[in-house]
Amino acid sequence: MMTTRRVRHRIRAILCVAMSVTPLLARAQSVPSPVTALRFGAMADPSGRTTKNVTILVQADTVLRVGTGTAMIPKGATIVDLRRYTAIPGLVDVHTHMTFVRDKANPLVNGPRSRDSVIAAAAANLRRTLEAGVTTVRDLGASNYADIGIRDAVNSGEMIGPRMFVAGYGLSKVSTPPVAGQPSLAARGRVRDTIDIKEAIQAQVDAGADWIKMYGSTGTYANVTGVQTFTDTEMRVATEAAHRFKRPIAIHSYGDSGGRAALRAGAESVEHPAGFDDATLAEWATRGTMYVPTIDHNRFYAENAALLGYSREQVAGLDSFRLLNLETARRAHKAGVRFAMGSDAVYWMFGENTRELGWFVKAGMTPAQALVTATTNGALLLGQPTKLGRIAPGFFADIVAVEGDPLANIDVVLDRVRWVMKGGVVVVDKR
Numbered sequence: 531m532m533t534t535r536r537v538r539h540r541i542r543a544i545l546c547v548a549m550s551v552t553p554l555l556a557r558a559q560s561v562p563s564p565v566t567a568l569r570f571g572a573m574a575d576p577s578g579r580t581t582k583n584v585t586i587l588v589q590a591d592t593v594l595r596v597g598t599g600t601a602m603i604p605k606g607a608t609i610v611d612l613r614r615y616t617a618i619p620g621l622v623d624v625h626t627h628m629t630f631v632r633d634k635a636n637p638l639v640n641g642p643r644s645r646d647s648v649i650a651a652a653a654a655n656l657r658r659t660l661e662a663g664v665t666t667v668r669d670l671g672a673s674n675y676a677d678i679g680i681r682d683a684v685n686s687g688e689m690i691g692p693r694m695f696v697a698g699y700g701l702s703k704v705s706t707p708p709v710a711g712q713p714s715l716a717a718r719g720r721v722r723d724t725i726d727i728k729e730a731i732q733a734q735v736d737a738g739a740d741w742i743k744m745y746g747s748t749g750t751y752a753n754v755t756g757v758q759t760f761t762d763t764e765m766r767v768a769t770e771a772a773h774r775f776k777r778p779i780a781i782h783s784y785g786d787s788g789g790r791a792a793l794r795a796g797a798e799s800v801e802h803p804a805g806f807d808d809a810t811l812a813e814w815a816t817r818g819t820m821y822v823p824t825i826d827h828n829r830f831y832a833e834n835a836a837l838l839g840y841s842r843e844q845v846a847g848l849d850s851f852r853l854l855n856l857e858t859a860r861r862a863h864k865a866g867v868r869f870a871m872g873s874d875a876v877y878w879m880f881g882e883n884t885r886e887l888g889w890f891v892k893a894g895m896t897p898a899q900a901l902v903t904a905t906t907n908g909a910l911l912l913g914q915p916t917k918l919g920r921i922a923p924g925f926f927a928d929i930v931a932v933e934g935d936p937l938a939n940i941d942v943v944l945d946r947v948r949w950v951m952k953g954g955v956v957v958v959d960k961r
């Protein structure tokens with residue numbers, strides 16, 4: 531226990547530090563932050579335009595100016611030579627599960643973990659995601675609000691990772707009747723009816739969630755069944771409740787009926803689904819709802835089936851769902867449905883977040899159109915169209931250097947990320 535004298539001494543020491551720091555802070559506020567000039571060989575805009583010999587001026591966490599040549603570089607600016615590379619905006623992955631951690635060397639052992647242990651283990655997922663050029667994620671579902679802890683630790687600088695928009699517990703339907711004397715599990719996302727839905731959403735908002743996530747059908751991991759779980763009415767109640775709290779909602783559905791119900795309920799995004807008819811896709815295009823197909827995660831599960839203990843039948847199911855997903859994406863793109871890139875990364879899939887873009891090109895997009903899904907469309911879905919997804923004055927200085935021309939070959943984005951800046955800070959440098 532601390533004696534009174536030691537406490538007084540401690541307080542005096544803290545006050546001394548505070549007093550000596552104050553004038554420095556005051557001075558720092560009056561002097562503008564130094565400017566960094568990033569010189570790139572080219573800049574690829576998701577609109578499809580490439581500009582050569584680009585200079586990007588960065589001040590603090592923001593892009594100050596974008597131009598060509600060196601005349602615009604102010605005296606005293608720090609110059610970073612990236613002329614071997616092409617600049618693209620920091621990428622947005624709108625579907626991750628940072629807290630779903632498993633040891634690849636021993637993936638089937640998954641005992642209970644404390645919130646702190648999950649947060650510590652997720653640090654590697656954050657780092658690998660940055661290394662893929664992803665500087666922003668929407669994380670769709672976590673236990674014990676570990677996602678909220680990580681988001682806040684990244685924002686305060688205690689952890690290094692992409693900026694995060696998080697959902698807390700995803701809402702899933704349980705059919706078991708309430709047990710007398712036992713508390714409701716709605717706050718932990720396990721809901722039975724519309725009353726529980728409202729309670730569950732209120733709890734996530736109170737805990738600090740940015741988004742609401744609802745599991746509207748069966749299907750996850752090696753299970754690709756898409757049986758709708760929440761009714762059309764329940765999805766509408768959830769969407770209205772989320773919107774009342776000014777929170778957008780993402781609804782998971784593998785199947786077409788759940789996907790259509792989510793669309794009609796007014797969800798901001800629909801995750802995973804496949805198998806829609808053309809009439810639904812035409813309706814979808816007029817609504818502007820974001821489609822997040824997550825084609826690549828079923829490739830990940832199939833490739834890692836042995837490690838994860840999946841049967842041959844399960845792998846066949848994953849493979850055929852992936853083909854259906856790709857085929858649906860092809861028709862959706864043709865119909866004018868808006869896409870955002872979501873990896874649904876879990877376990878050791880982090881670092882492969884952008885492989886989804888390869889499937890989008892296979893589905894008929896140009897590389898530039900694929901890049902839109904991971905930049906401006908992601909930013910739009912997150913309600914940040916003037917801060918994220920572009921390299922332009924006033925936007926966050928989230929900038930990725932890739933080697934090659936990403937508008938000629940999307941693999942450049944997948945495999946050749948060499949340097950990443952997030953909010954004006956270099957977080958990856960593999961030059």
Ligand SMILES: [Zn+2]
Nearest residue numbers: 625627670874
């Ligand atoms: Zn997911």
